[in-house]
Amino acid sequence: MAVGLDLLPRYLDPLPGGKGVVSAVDVIVNWARAHSLWPLVYGTSCCAIEMMATGAARHDIARFGAEVFRASPRQADLIILAGTLTEKMADHLVTLYQQMPDPKWVIAMGACTISGGPFYYDSYSVVRGADRVVPVDVYLPGCPPRPEALLHALTELQQVIKGETIRNRRASKELTTAPPVDRMAVDLAAWEEEQDEHIAEVEANKAAWKEANPDFQAYKHPKLDKPKLEAVERVKTPRRGALPSALWAAVAERFDGLSLATCDEVTEDALAAMDADSEAILDLVIDPERYAALVGFLRGNEATGCDMLHQLTAFDDGEQISVLVHLLSVSQGHKVFVRCALEREAPTLPSLSGLFPAATWHERETAEMFGVVFAGHPDPRRLFVAEGLKGYPLRKDWSDPSRVVAREL
Amino acid sequence: MEREQHIEVRPPSAGGNTEEYWLNMGPQHPATHGVLHLIVRLDGETVREVKPELGYIHRSVEKMAENLTLLQNIHLTDRLDYLSCHMNNHAVCMVAEQACDIGVPERAEYIRVIVSELQRIQSHLLWWGAFAMDIGALSAFLYGFAEREKITDIFERLCGARLTMNYFRPGGVAQDLYDGFEQDARQACSDILYALDEYQRLVTGNLIFQERTRGVGILSRDKAIGYGCSGGTARASGLDYDVRRDDPYGIYDRFSFDVPVATAGDCYARYEVRMEEMRQSVQIIEQALKDLPVGPIQAKAKPVLKIPKGLQVFRQVETARGSFAMTAIGDGTATPLRVSYRSPGFMHVAALHEMSAGFKIADLITILGSLDPVIPDIDR
Amino acid sequence: MSNPRDILGPQRFSQSHAAPKLIPPNASVTKRYFIRVVTGVTSLLTGMRVTIGKFFDPRTTVTQQYPENRDELKMAERFRGRVVMPHDADGEHNCTGCTLCEKACPNGSISVLNTKHASGRKILGKYIYRLDSCTLCNLCIEACPFGAIEMGTEFELATTRKEGLVEILNKKAGRL
Numbered sequence: 001m002a003v004g005l006d007l008l009p010r011y012l013d014p015l016p017g018g019k020g021v022v023s024a025v026d027v028i029v030n031w032a033r034a035h036s037l038w039p040l041v042y043g044t045s046c047c048a049i050e051m052m053a054t055g056a057a058r059h060d061i062a063r064f065g066a067e068v069f070r071a072s073p074r075q076a077d078l079i080i081l082a083g084t085l086t087e088k089m090a091d092h093l094v095t096l097y098q099q100m101p102d103p104k105w106v107i108a109m110g111a112c113t114i115s116g117g118p119f120y121y122d123s124y125s126v127v128r129g130a131d132r133v134v135p136v137d138v139y140l141p142g143c144p145p146r147p148e149a150l151l152h153a154l155t156e157l158q159q160v161i162k163g164e165t166i167r168n169r170r171a172s173k174e175l176t177t178a179p180p181v182d183r184m185a186v187d188l189a190a191w192e193e194e195q196d197e198h199i200a201e202v203e204a205n206k207a208a209w210k211e212a213n214p215d216f217q218a219y220k221h222p223k224l225d226k227p228k229l230e231a232v233e234r235v236k237t238p239r240r241g242a243l244p245s246a247l248w249a250a251v252a253e254r255f256d257g258l259s260l261a262t263c264d265e266v267t268e269d270a271l272a273a274m275d276a277d278s279e280a281i282l283d284l285v286i287d288p289e290r291y292a293a294l295v296g297f298l299r300g301n302e303a304t305g306c307d308m309l310h311q312l313t314a315f316d317d318g319e320q321i322s323v324l325v326h327l328l329s330v331s332q333g334h335k336v337f338v339r340c341a342l343e344r345e346a347p348t349l350p351s352l353s354g355l356f357p358a359a360t361w362h363e364r365e366t367a368e369m370f371g372v373v374f375a376g377h378p379d380p381r382r383l384f385v386a387e388g389l390k391g392y393p394l395r396k397d398w399s400d401p402s403r404v405v406a407r408e409l
Numbered sequence: 410m411e412r413e414q415h416i417e418v419r420p421p422s423a424g425g426n427t428e429e430y431w432l433n434m435g436p437q438h439p440a441t442h443g444v445l446h447l448i449v450r451l452d453g454e455t456v457r458e459v460k461p462e463l464g465y466i467h468r469s470v471e472k473m474a475e476n477l478t479l480l481q482n483i484h485l486t487d488r489l490d491y492l493s494c495h496m497n498n499h500a501v502c503m504v505a506e507q508a509c510d511i512g513v514p515e516r517a518e519y520i521r522v523i524v525s526e527l528q529r530i531q532s533h534l535l536w537w538g539a540f541a542m543d544i545g546a547l548s549a550f551l552y553g554f555a556e557r558e559k560i561t562d563i564f565e566r567l568c569g570a571r572l573t574m575n576y577f578r579p580g581g582v583a584q585d586l587y588d589g590f591e592q593d594a595r596q597a598c599s600d601i602l603y604a605l606d607e608y609q610r611l612v613t614g615n616l617i618f619q620e621r622t623r624g625v626g627i628l629s630r631d632k633a634i635g636y637g638c639s640g641g642t643a644r645a646s647g648l649d650y651d652v653r654r655d656d657p658y659g660i661y662d663r664f665s666f667d668v669p670v671a672t673a674g675d676c677y678a679r680y681e682v683r684m685e686e687m688r689q690s691v692q693i694i695e696q697a698l699k700d701l702p703v704g705p706i707q708a709k710a711k712p713v714l715k716i717p718k719g720l721q722v723f724r725q726v727e728t729a730r731g732s733f734a735m736t737a738i739g740d741g742t743a744t745p746l747r748v749s750y751r752s753p754g755f756m757h758v759a760a761l762h763e764m765s766a767g768f769k770i771a772d773l774i775t776i777l778g779s780l781d782p783v784i785p786d787i788d789r
Numbered sequence: 790m791s792n793p794r795d796i797l798g799p800q801r802f803s804q805s806h807a808a809p810k811l812i813p814p815n816a817s818v819t820k821r822y823f824i825r826v827v828t829g830v831t832s833l834l835t836g837m838r839v840t841i842g843k844f845f846d847p848r849t850t851v852t853q854q855y856p857e858n859r860d861e862l863k864m865a866e867r868f869r870g871r872v873v874m875p876h877d878a879d880g881e882h883n884c885t886g887c888t889l890c891e892k893a894c895p896n897g898s899i900s901v902l903n904t905k906h907a908s909g910r911k912i913l914g915k916y917i918y919r920l921d922s923c924t925l926c927n928l929c930i931e932a933c934p935f936g937a938i939e940m941g942t943e944f945e946l947a948t949t950r951k952e953g954l955v956e957i958l959n960k961k962a963g964r965l
Binding site: 041042043044045046048049050052053056057058069071083084086088089092096118119121122123124125126143144146227229230231232233234235237238240261279281283307308309310311313315316317324326330333335337356357358360361369382383384385386393394407 | 438439444465467468469471472473476484488491506507511513538551554555561580634636637648662707709710721723725734740746747749751755759788
Binding site: 477480481484485487548555558565566567568569570573575583584587607610611612614615616617619 | 833931
């Protein structure tokens with residue numbers, strides 16, 4: 001169809017009145033295209049909910065002829081890029097775009113797809129603007145934009161389509177290729193350069209100006225009348241389950257040399273203080289050798305009874321990598337934390353996936369983000385980041401200027 | 410059904426004249442609720458193994474959080490589980506409040522509960538529509554959204570945004586209720602109750618729906634605990650745990666509400682539990698509206714919220730999907746040393762394989778829909 | 790091994806609402822078949838009664854006619870559409886260039902660039918607002934002590950020009 005239309009001007013233009021026919025065909029074709037856009041079902045995050053809301057009864061995108069959300073790119077001619085585009089997804093988006101038949105259009109919905117939005121700075125996995133990957137026709141700012149705003153973007157796109165002609169098909173929009181920069185620093189540097197002369201001049205003539213205008217009074221900006229806030233005493237949330245001292249007693253009986261992360265020395269007073277504080281949680285520090293044994297004991301022992309692994313993660317304090325395990329007793333309600341400090345070079349721990357299936361994915365994530373090796377893990381693959389990311393992003397000494405835009409200001 | 414926990418990548422040769430094959434579902438698939446990639450091993454149409462592949466919307470929120478203050482972190486948690494953003498905000502605010510010893514005025518506590526429960530209903534309505542659409546009932550999607558828009562309108566008038574509200578602040582909430590909020594909320598509650606009865610007739614009672622969901626995707630109680638499932642998914646498997654009741658935060662211990670628990674552990678049980686949760690949320694809202702005190706909505710807090718060096722602060726909340734937890738470790742500066750989010754859907758998708766092996770591939774869609782996953786929450 | 794798809798499985802949820810009557814577990818194949826046909830059709834009709842009722846009831850119409858209703862469409866007072874800087878009749882604004890909003894912004898959407906007046910006083914030179922990355926989180930407005938910026942309720946911001954999304958909000962330099 002498109003190929004045939006492209007040939008029309010070549011044959012009709014030389015004929016008398018042929019140009020008028022081509023224009024008429026233009027109008028009809030563009031009208032048809034603009035009012036029967038078939039969007040692809042493509043939504044990655046928050047904006048997708050607003051896109052769904054636009055398709056639902058209240059806003060009813062069917063009034064614009066665009067309700068036929070197609071699951072296959074081969075039947076669609078519009079992508080509404082609803083949601084953040086990550087580097088792992090970018091390849092797939094290009095594939096989808098290439099599978100769509102011409103002519104095709106793209107609406108970049110939301111801040112993430114225009115520039116990376118909230119993930120512009122410090123993120124290691126987000127593409128800063130979908131127009132680095134596919135050509136975008138209409139940009140729709142907002143986070144997320146209202147459904148009406150999406151409908152407005154659709155009408156804007158219809159205007160774009162109606163301006164097209166088969167005579168010279170619109171050249172595809174160009175992709176952005178310039179690498180993302182720290183925009184705040186760039187703008188500031190440009191501004192300072194621009195202002196250098198002016199400021200030097202001001203500095204030089206300041207005294208003279210003050211002499212010439214002796215009664216100059218600076219304008220005092222009126223402050224907003226904001227309500228004065230009162231401090232409120234904090235009410236602690238009540239405790240559920242066993243007291244920390246009881247849990248400590250059960251654990252200390254079996255393991256010696258344990259310590260707590262919250263106090264330097266475990267004394268009667270320290271335990272009593274923890275019992276009195278309803279928000280205090282037992283935070284055990286264990287060496288790597290007895291780590292699995294301790295978690296197994298906490299799970300199996302009746303007094304502790306921690307039957308659920310709530311979370312397993314780690315943190316890097318700049319010197320050591322500490323693995324954190326959050327255990328929860330569903331039946332009693334208390335929580336116990338276990339932490340285990342590891343050396344930065346080749347940190348290794350036994351895997352907990354035999355005790356808790358939940359640990360399998362948490363350990364994969366921790367291995368990927370911190371480089372902790374979990375010995376005996378059944379499925380030691382990457383979990384989140386696409387292949388090609390070097391190092392362990394959540395470590396403090398990790399940096400990769402090709403992926404991360406650091407904010408200096 | 411006895412199976413090995415982790416099946417090796419090479420499929421064992423299947424008996425008979427069928428041959429097992431691998432199928433990629435997603436990341437761009439309308440039924441995966443976003444960009445989830447499921448690698449499915451099939452025998453004919455029967456699912457043998459499901460390997461979820463994550464990370465297509467991994468936005469490095471935890472890394473970014475290390476360079477943002479706690480106040481700035483609130484708006485990022487809006488974008489994790491965007492259908493439970495008030496509850497996510499609540500977790501961040503409670504971490505800040507516990508770390509810096511900030512109290513919350515009574516009125517703000519009540520407002521927090523009311524908007525959280527409204528959002529739970531809103532999220533469940535969306536889930537209901539999407540779940541029914543997964544099974545093939547397109548009209549349910551339209552009904553769910555029409556009802557949801559009423560709550561969205563309230564949020565828009567209250568917070569200024571429809572989806573990513575950024576409404577809670579350490580020490581209270583950002584803005585006071587607008588005039589007429591209570592009336593709007595009551596109206597929304599009664600509309601929801603009416604609509605829920607309508608939904609029962611529209612979808613719940615339908616034989617096709619029943620047959621597609623009953624006995625499908627069974628998750629046993631042991632498995633639910635083992636995989637760390639929470640929320641409606643765990644309660645449908647007989648795990649009687651609700652953070653609002655069993656690890657109370659805010660003022661949830663002042664309200665009387667039931668925690669619906671089912672024992673079947675199938676998709677229909679998850680459906681019923683969530684439908685009942687909406688009714689319970691309405692009850693909580695009504696109680697909270699009745700007792701809503703007047704007074705300030707925000708307490709005085711330090712201008713810069715610092716978590717003391719080495720302190721680990723952990724708070725969990727019950728979002729529409731389950732237990733969302735935030736752990737922050739301080740280094741004594743305005744930005745935390747490490748922030749970690751525990752998302753409920755992460756564990757539910759991890760358990761997906763346990764639920765779907767042995768069922769048909771069409772059931773896999775049903776099972777995934779019944780888990781109510783929000784992929785950005787899982788990937789973070 | 791029992792068939793996992795058996796709809797006769799026990800349903801022990803206590804507060805079951807409108808669940809249809811289950812087929813008796815000991816029913817014969819024929820009985821089962823007929824019960825299913827009847828239940829299927831009746832449950833379908835029950836559902837369709839809801840939709841048909843909505844179809845003929847004009848009170849249940851929820852569709853809003855955007856863009857035809859553009860004149861009546863009023864955004865909520867607190868609606869956050871974009872950041873604006875109100876100017877008074879003389880074209881003056883209230884910004885002092887204190888950069889509190891710039892520091893409050895979580896994603897660097899604001900750059901406050903200052904200049905100097907002839908008296909040596911620091912005043913606002915250029916207020917860059919990047920709508921393309923703004924998440925409308927309201928933190929800048931809460932941070933501003935002078936009410937110099939506000940959230941506008943404009944929402945029809947779609948454009949074909951990306952460059953147009955980075956704007957300079959102030960019309961002239963700061964007041965003395």
